[in-house]
Amino acid sequence: MMKTIVVDQAKSFAYAEAPIPAAGGKWVTLKVKHCAICGSDRSFWLYYGGQGFTPGHEFAGYIEDGGEYGFPKGMKVVAAEFNSCGECEYCKKGEEQRCAQMMVDNPGVSAPGAYGPYVRVRGDYVIPMPEDMPTKLGAIVEPVAVSLHGVKFLGIQPGEDVLVSGNGPIGIYAAAAAKLLGAGKVIMTGRSQSRVDFCNTFDFVDICLSVKDPEYDEKIKALTPAGGFKHIIDCVGVDDYDGLLGLAASGATVVMLGMHAPKPCFNAMSLYLKEATLKTGLYFSWADFKQAFEMVRDNQEMFLSTITSVIPAEPEAIQQAFVKLFDSGTNDECKIVIEHKD
Ligand SMILES: [Zn+2]
Ligand SMILES: [Zn+2]
Incomplete structure (x- = not known):
């Protein structure tokens, strides 16, 4: 048995006893070292309504039982x-994110995740980490893969400018991926001033503007290439989709990456009149994950700078982090990573 951490009721974490998940068949068992908190974990915390559940789908650690893979x-x-x-x-086309089985027994989503000390994963989706790569960087490969997946839909040619709307972790990783894939200027927008200031410290962001700045309209116009942006990625940065589409060039690609609440509306004529393409990015493929791993491995300082706190794997500490991230309205954190004891 292990002492794990569960959402035991709405907006509450607690310890619970659970069996250590067993390796066997296509499964191996990891001893988790680091697990990042994701915005999507919030839904388990808010809308809890059943048996205790252990979130955590962004993680890295050590093989505990390599099972049939022999790790x-x-x-x-x-x-x-x-x-x-x-x-x-x-799956045969390498679009695993569309597979009907994907969300079945998916650790941290529909099976116990890595807020607990051990997690069961598929042996064929494991990547060995080099000794010089910290495990906390392994924990952010997953959200980088989500962002990279969306950015690849943009089809950026070297030197072309990109507008990233939204500066949460997914927007930040989209900006990083765009720059690493050869984008020219990466222009970013966000709501909270502290997060805008934070994004302006990154080398891979040319400038981040606050949409609440009274001079936002003039500033974004001055930064918009003649004819508009060919590439726009929305990481839940605006409610005003028509305003965003107004910045798009003729023939632009706009990628929607992330869920808006309750529902974003836009005038389809904004797309039509520009022959623009709206694509959506949901999840990622195994090829995206491997590419994201290489990006993080080869640009460690860049990605380390996005991790703002490392907290112990204890219910109270995780609870405090959730309140700060999702319930305080004054969030100056970016990525928070949970650390398990050795
Ligand atoms: Zn996530
Ligand atoms: Zn499949």
């Missing part, structure tokens, strides 16, 4: 929380 105990790894079938039309 040695203690091997440092990052793993995708994937459980795709490998046989359907989508």
Whole structure:
């Protein structure tokens, strides 16, 4: 048995006893070292309504039981929380994110996740980490993969400018991925001033503007290339989609990456008149995950600067982090990573 951490009721974390998940078949067991808190974990915290659940789908750690794969105990790894079938039309095309089996037994989503000390993952979705790469960086490969997946839909050519709307972690990782894929200027917008200031410290962001700045309209116009942006990625940065589409060039690609609440509306004529393409990015493929891993491995300082706190794997500490991130309205954090004891 292990002492794990669960959402035991709405907006509450507690310790609970649970069996250590067993390796076998396609599954191996990891001893979690780091697990990042994701905005999507918030839904488990807010809308809890059943047996205790352990979130955590952004993680890295050590092989505890390599099962049939024979990975040695203690091997440092990052793993995708994937459980795709490998046989359907989508899996065969490398679009695992569309596989119907993906969300079944998916650790941290529909199976116990890495807020607990051990997690069960698919052995075929494990990547060994080099010794010089901190496990906390392994924990952010997953959200970087989400952002990279959306950014790849933009089809950025070297030197072309990109507008990233929204400066939460997914927007920040989208900006980083765009720059690493050869974008020219990366212009970013966000709501909270402290987060805007934070984003202006990144080398991969040319400038981040606050949409609440009284001079925002003039400032963004001055930064918009002649004819508009060919590439716009929305990471839940605006409610005003028409305003965003107004900045798009003729023939632009706009990627929607993230869920708006309650529902974003826009005038379809804004797309039509520009022959613009609206794409959506949801989740990522295994190829995206491997590419994101390489990006993080090869740009460690860049990605370390996005981790603002490391907290102990204890219910009270996680609770405080959730209140700060999701319930305080004055969030000056970016990525918070939970650390398990060795
Ligand atoms: Zn996530
Ligand atoms: Zn499949």
